[in-house]
Amino acid sequence: MKEQEVKINKRVLKKSFWNWFFFQLGCMNFETIQGPGFTQSMVPIAEALYPNDKKKQSEMLKRHVHFYNIEPHVGSVVNGMAASFEEGVANGKISPEIVRTTKVGLMGPIAGIGDAIIQGMILPLLLSIGISLSYGPSNTGSLIGPLFYIFTFLPVAIGLSYWLYMKGYELGFSSVEIIMGPHIKKITTSLNILALVIIGGISASYISVETPIKIGGMALQSQLDNVFPKVLSLLTVIFCYSLLKFPKVTTLKLMSLLLVVSITFSYLGIL
Amino acid sequence: MGSVDNSLLIQAVLCGIFAYLAAQGTPWFLGAQTGSFYLLSRPLVAGLVSGIIMGDVYKGITIGAAVQTVFLSCVAVGGAVSADLPFASYIGIPIAIQFSLQESISHTSSEPVTVAITLASALAVLGLFAHNAMNSINMLWLHRGLKDLDNNNIKKYFVTSFIFSQITTFFIRFTPAFLAIWLGSNYVNDLIANLPEKLLHSLSVLGGVLPALGIAILMQQTIKKNMLFIYFLTGFMFVSALHINMISLSIIGALLAYFHYNYDSNGENRVASSKNNQNQDDEEVL
Numbered sequence: 211m212k213e214q215e216v217k218i219n220k221r222v223l224k225k226s227f228w229n230w231f232f233f234q235l236g237c238m239n240f241e242t243i244q245g246p247g248f249t250q251s252m253v254p255i256a257e258a259l260y261p262n263d264k265k266k267q268s269e270m271l272k273r274h275v276h277f278y279n280i281e282p283h284v285g286s287v288v289n290g291m292a293a294s295f296e297e298g299v300a301n302g303k304i305s306p307e308i309v310r311t312t313k314v315g316l317m318g319p320i321a322g323i324g325d326a327i328i329q330g331m332i333l334p335l336l337l338s339i340g341i342s343l344s345y346g347p348s349n350t351g352s353l354i355g356p357l358f359y360i361f362t363f364l365p366v367a368i369g370l371s372y373w374l375y376m377k378g379y380e381l382g383f384s385s386v387e388i389i390m391g392p393h394i395k396k397i398t399t400s401l402n403i404l405a406l407v408i409i410g411g412i413s414a415s416y417i418s419v420e421t422p423i424k425i426g427g428m429a430l431q432s433q434l435d436n437v438f439p440k441v442l443s444l445l446t447v448i449f450c451y452s453l454l455k456f457p458k459v460t461t462l463k464l465m466s467l468l469l470v471v472s473i474t475f476s477y478l479g480i481l
Numbered sequence: 482m483g484s485v486d487n488s489l490l491i492q493a494v495l496c497g498i499f500a501y502l503a504a505q506g507t508p509w510f511l512g513a514q515t516g517s518f519y520l521l522s523r524p525l526v527a528g529l530v531s532g533i534i535m536g537d538v539y540k541g542i543t544i545g546a547a548v549q550t551v552f553l554s555c556v557a558v559g560g561a562v563s564a565d566l567p568f569a570s571y572i573g574i575p576i577a578i579q580f581s582l583q584e585s586i587s588h589t590s591s592e593p594v595t596v597a598i599t600l601a602s603a604l605a606v607l608g609l610f611a612h613n614a615m616n617s618i619n620m621l622w623l624h625r626g627l628k629d630l631d632n633n634n635i636k637k638y639f640v641t642s643f644i645f646s647q648i649t650t651f652f653i654r655f656t657p658a659f660l661a662i663w664l665g666s667n668y669v670n671d672l673i674a675n676l677p678e679k680l681l682h683s684l685s686v687l688g689g690v691l692p693a694l695g696i697a698i699l700m701q702q703t704i705k706k707n708m709l710f711i712y713f714l715t716g717f718m719f720v721s722a723l724h725i726n727m728i729s730l731s732i733i734g735a736l737l738a739y740f741h742y743n744y745d746s747n748g749e750n751r752v753a754s755s756k757n758n759q760n761q762d763d764e765e766v767l
Contacts, residue, residue, distance in 0.1 A: 236642065237626070329558065335728075406704070414720035462609055465606055469687060
């Protein structure tokens with residue numbers, strides 16, 4: 211008699227999702243970044259697929275400890291897909307190798323979309339609204355600011371993440387086609403455009419580089435503002451952006467450079 | 482006096498605990514990224530929390546919001562963190578609140594904000610070292626955990642990866658924050674009072690430049706074709722020259738994104754559309 215197919219029930223999927231939600235970046239390390247977090251989210255799946263077989267469970271988990279780096283909220287779609295793939299592996303429908311190659315292949319595109327959505331759009335938007343609500347009517351401080359940020363960000367982040375996990379499991383292989391297809395490139399570029407417009411606005415509001423230099427009694431800053439408002443802030447971003455294109459320039463190096471330059475320039479009276 | 486010292490001790494312990502909870506990778510408060518990196522570490526939220534700890538919620542919120550403007554673009558793209566906030570948030574902001582509550586020192590209302598931004602900018606750089614230390618030490622736990630999996634011990638794998646690694650992270654985060662608040666806050670008041678004007682000015686210049694770093698990292702991630710740079714300029718110009726607010730700007734951004742989605746017929750979509758054209762041509766021939 212043919213063995214009955216194993217199927218993951220909703221309760222296990224939920225457990226796996228919450229494991230990912232809590233431990234996504236736990237044990238974060240230089241070698242595998244989110245590898246341990248992803249593995250932990252697969253523990254309930256392994257226990258459901260290979261009940262009472264510790265050896266097979268660990269075998270499956272070891273497939274997931276490789277280098278993995280993604281935006282965790284949007285990235286939860288991959289966890290859902292991995293769960294459905296592992297179900298296929300347990301039922302002998304697909305080879306275990308495919309799980310890993312798909313994960314590695316999806317990592318780049320989804321991290322790109324995720325960072326554009328969460329860090330490029332949602333965070334700066336909600337934070338800047340939160341900041342403006344924080345001062346209150348008479349500048350004495352208002353609880354609404356931080357509470358607005360907490361209670362808009364949390365439902366958006368958790369809801370999006372949960373929905374994507376379940377969608378990833380539901381669609382399984384067909385979600386790979388959606389994510390790798392030509393359609394998604396257009397969506398990604400469109401989202402990047404929206405994010406870039408917001409990032410541009412954030413730069414203009416929150417980078418402040420002004421010069422106290424006076425030429426013949428005229429303030430240079432007001433002259434510059436007549437030509438292009440906040441042109442020095444813009445040049446600062448472009449400077450950082452073009453330096454980051456060199457692979458040897460790390461964040462820490464660039465930050466130290468900014469530290470040295472701002473202190474020197476302000477002592478020289480340029481900034 | 483005894484009771485005053487005790488309350489400072491408790492405040493220092495609480496700030497230390499929150500500096501740990503806010504670190505990227507600490508799972509206990511609503512997840513290792515969601516609750517820590519995106520919520521607790523943000524100065525806007527930290528202002529509220531530190532305000533409650535230090536005994537003046539509203540001062541905390543205004544100081545937190547001012548510091549948040551400097552770190553609005555604190556991002557972690559592809560593992561590269563532009564600034565590490567837990568120390569900035571739970572050392573810089575509490576000390577600034579305490580400074581503002583000191584009645585013996587006369588100061589203007591904007592001074593505590595300058596103190597907070599200055600301390601936070603310096604601590605955000607120091608925080609990167611703590612972040613890197615955690616990432617290095619966790620490599621040890623990763624390999625210990627892999628051994629547990631080799632021995633088919635999944636429960637022990639969890640303990641190694643997420644309990645032991647959290648204990649080392651706790652010491653990395655808690656100790657500096659606790660010591661800074663407990664021992665440092667008295668010195669800091671004197672230190673700030675005696676700090677040369679020029680150094681304070683140069684650190685506030687740094688505070689204005691620092692957001693550029695996070696933004697540059699985000700741009701590196703989002704600008705896949707050089708032409709997209711024009712959208713960044715558009716957003717910049719709308720705010721710098723036309724002074725529109727963020728919600729209005731996001732609607733303009735959505736419109737541009739919609740246009741691109743609907744009307745872009747070349748570029749990445751060339752293959753698909755040329756196929757469509759060919760189909761149409763075929764039909765015409767038929």
